[in-house]
Amino acid sequence: MKCLKISLAVAAVAVFCSPAMAVHLDNPNLLADPSFEGTLTFDGPPFVGTWEGFNAGGSSTADFTTNMPRTGAQSLETNIGADANLFAGAFQDARFGFGSAGAMAWFSGWHKLVGAAGGSEIRIEWRDSVADVEISRTPNLTTSPVGAGYEEFIVSSSVPAGANTARVVYAIQSFGGALNQQVFVDDVNFNVEGVPEPASVALLGLASLALVGMRRR
Ligand SMILES: [Ca+2]
Ligand SMILES: [Ca+2]
Structure with a gap:
């Protein structure tokens, strides 16, 4: 004993x-399955504890794949075919509790492009899970990977008053015209200063x- x-x-x-460590990784990762090694769900709420996928149908898909992992056996694969107005992605809700207003938060990860560049939309949607409402959201980070290897992305923001949950979203879209692309995402992290x-x-x-x-x- x-x-x-x-x-x-x-x-x-x-x-x-x-x-x-790097500043944006200084606090514990509040995301479940940050390396996409489990299963992508399409069954609605709750959105805490697993990733939820979405797509526009047709040639747009989101799934976990063994094709192109950065670490582990799987990554998230988002795919849109050669048509305009498609989208695909995944999100998860991370709870950090009330009382973090003004604290810095980071959503980061790695993404890799196959096909036409552009169209990434990476953001944090701040929510109050008790009232079940969105408080606000960060602007989309639209920096898409350029190809070859995995590249790091980082969305940083302070927590707005009234939020106890971050819905972290990674999506690709072709609202501006056909893109015909796949983007692989792996090793994501969401953390809040002091949580x-x-x-x-x-x-x-x-x-x-x-x-x-x-x-x-
Ligand atoms: Ca992985
Ligand atoms: Ca679900």
Whole structure:
């Protein structure tokens, strides 16, 4: 039992002492399945815990594929064929709780182009999950990948008052004319300054109890 307590204390130190990363990755990732290794759903809410796909039908599709992973076995594949006014993408809701107004938040990831460039729409839709309303949304990041390898994208924003949820969206569209493209997306991250992931909270809680136990000896 003593060994368990010591190992938990060491784990807590490791959490506090993890090496500095790029600023947009500094906080715990609040997205489930950030590497698209599970299943893309098309079954409506809830949108927390899994990715939900959407498309315009016809030659537009969104799916998880083993074709072009950046890491793991799968990536998200969005695809629109040679027609105008198509769209395809996926989104997920990440909960961070009320009380983060003004804190910085980041939605980042990696995307890779096959076919015609342009048409990416990457954004955060800020929501109040209790009232089930959208508060506001970031402008679309429309920087599309240019081809060859995976390229990083980053949407940064401060959390607006009244929001407890971020709906992170990756979509491609051909509203401006036919594009005939596929975009692969992998290794996404959404985090909010000062918001820990539930698992870290539980671990720190256990470690604190272990330290209290050690002091009492
Ligand atoms: Ca992956
Ligand atoms: Ca769903």
